[in-house]
Amino acid sequence: MRQVVVDGSPAAVTELFGGLRAALDGSGPPVVPVDPGVPVTGSEPAAGIALVVPTSGSTGDAKGVLLAASALRASATATHGRLGGPGRWLLALPARHIAGVQVLVRSILAGHDPALMDTSAGFRPHGFAEAASGVLVLGGPRYTALVPTQLARLVEAGGDGLRALRGFDAVLLGGAATPSALLERARAAGVRVVTTYGMTETAGGCVYDGVPLDGVRVRLGAGGVVEIAGPTLASGYWDRPFETEAAFAGGWFRTGDLGRLGSDGRLEVLGRVDDLINTGGVKVAATAVERVLAARPGVVEACVVGLPDPEWGQRVAAAVVGGSTVDDDDLRAAVRAELGAVAVPRVIRRVDRLPLRGPGKVDRAAVADLF
Structure with missing residues (x-):
């Protein structure tokens, strides 16, 4: 097992890239990307495991996820x-998280x-433009992957960063829910999201x-929770057999996300089960409120959390980035019109930016602390 400290520098990523190449072809041990100063310990993973990735701990309890070389290859190939075929990739995400690691895996399989x-x-948008310039002058499909906060900064800044982003044949966007208004702005600007x-x-x-993706199966389990199966599934959790058995029962991974399948089979993710706010006995989906708020003019991002309330159990609170031309009453009226009075934020706080964790997910615990 080989631990690689990944601090975001090109030298660290290059070391990880070499370790991944060896782990994928079986000539090297499994690789564990770790944060600086945060070594991890555990038993030697079983044969076939190429990568151990600590999760970002959305529930506050990070776990090491065991990924076989076959699962990584299946994901990259799909x-x-x-x-539209193998291409050249720009890594703009932290490489110690799975979204960044997969940029490296896809590059290995593409031979670049x-x-x-x-x-x-x-x-920084300017830094993105500089890094993109090297790949955009080369032939073949050009790809990159971002989280919504990065996309928002590039779209807001415009200039060289946005021009560079338009040059990619596809920009994968994940890691967190994306406001529909941001998607519309990016696509209207010519970004292939x-x-x-x-x-x-x-x-x-x-x-x-x-x-x-090809080979991946999706279904809704009890309570509308999204469950996933297929060749890209992890082999379980590192040194946690009981949690592995519970989460991966019957070859299906229970995600903890609520979802809805359209008549055409498309999946719509409604938010995490953990993010439901119980106010006065009624459950409010934080993600649904965020989508309404983020659709208001000028609002860049929003995060909705539940705060303790002696009468209602929890009260809905919202941290909002942007939207200076929209007052709080307008925001509340929009939520009331779409989701009903129970979902209206009783507290709204304007912030310059939302606190993040992991690969770019909003840190809901830190947002709650703002109040």
């Missing part, structure tokens, strides 16, 4: 098949070294624009 953006000091849904346990995104 992605290329959906996008990836272009690398130095993210050790954070994400492909929304993705997946997690570390599915070797990254496995549903693109609502449609499962």
